[in-house]
Amino acid sequence: MKKPVKITITVLIILILGSILGVGSAFLSYDWAGNFYNVKNGPWQTNLAIGSETANPYLRAAVAVHGLLALQQSETMYYHAYTDDDGKLLNADNVYRIEGRAPDSRWWSITVYGEDDFLIPNELNRYSYSSNSISYNSDGKFTIILSKSHRDGNWLPLGNTKRFSLSLRLYNPGESIRRNPANVELPKIIRE
């Protein structure tokens, strides 16, 4: 093979392999969003730089894909859960119980999302419980059941989805959460 042809082929191979590796690894790396949530609290995870100008390119890309137009942490804290308390991926064929006390914030909500990061269609148009819609137990705690089949009480329907995830939103979070986001008591996600 003549040298110029050899050089051209090599450069082409370098460009093609480099592009596949570079672009592919970028998509894979941001989509491993779990790794960029640097604060973990049980199954809940967050990153305090969400929405802010200090977010690194990986986090910014992950937020743009999974939670575009998020607010800065001083205004709202977003915790996401993709697993239960035992670390197993949330699966809509199971029944889960979310148990806990009202987190320290002006207003809070727990919302369930399908695999596509949108709300799960259901007959009741029920997608979330919040500090003003939830019913508390007599001990001051609350329980939410997540299942496909109807349950009484605080029930979030899982519709026809397979995998799902949860978001805990805390609007104007209190000092206790902002100071100690990894250890403050958050609701448990228990598989029944």
Place this chain on the structure above:
Amino acid sequence: MRRWILFSLVGVLIVAVILHIVTLFIIPLNIMNNTMSKYPVNKLVKSPKTTAQSRNVVRPSPDLVYSICCYDVSKEPIRFTAKIPTDTYWSVSMYQENSDNFFVLNDRQAKSNPVEIVLVKQGNPVPSDAGNAQIVYSPTSRGILLVRHLLLSEDRYPDLQAIQKQSSVKIGSAPIAVTPVQTGGLPFEPAEYKNSVYGFSIKYPKEWKEAPPSGNQLFVAAAPARVPTISISSRDETSFSDAINNALKNAGNTEINIGPRKSVQLKDGTEAVQSTLKFKVKSGYDADALSMGVQKDGKWIITIVTTVTMAAPYDESLFSAIMDTFQLNK
């Protein structure tokens, strides 16, 4: 041959690293661009309630009602005006082209209601006609402005829609001109109540219907939805707060809380005192009101414009405009 392979591997690595970084920067820009292409430019789109059918932005909150404006301030600033609900969370936030949230203001931080913001591209000249509006600089020419209204319960949705309607985005930095032709500069089409005994007059929205007064009341009128209402009474008490307190108590209201009083001069030069009020109406609902007292012949002429916030928002600009039309016959 070995050098050739090494050279190729280093080449692949360099290209991969460069494209890895470039791709990471392009992803948010691309997603923002894609979102912005779904909305008209420099128009505030008032979205309906969020449901499973809402698929423009990922992970929407079903408890919030959103208004969104995709802006382009490269040539001209935009002016955002919004009415803030008084009893629920509200915020306006702005995102630059790479999705970073560079500005947020919530209902508790807002210094005025309605809130007025002029958004200017960083580096462009500061507009001179922005008036009292807060100036916010956008790091990029294009971006997204997002308003969040928290929906406390399903039955409050009509109230929230009414509030949502009172927000707007317009191109340019000057305030929206009030159309003064038919209303004499008022933000409502007026009807007038005249009292010849005490010698005063006041204007109120024409669609409000007069109702029979009781006790010391001279005049009562109410909006078709029953609130807001206006009531005028004459009181013998010596202090403004006693006059207000008794006027409200006599009408069956409880838990009366009178805000700080301020002295005002009405358009005709009449000296008056005003204060905001909070109380519970006879049926137990929370009410917000603006009150005004004018002294005439040793009596207080007390005007109170009241709303039950659950049914109609507290509209300070409307209530103040009504008070401003009070005139003593000279």
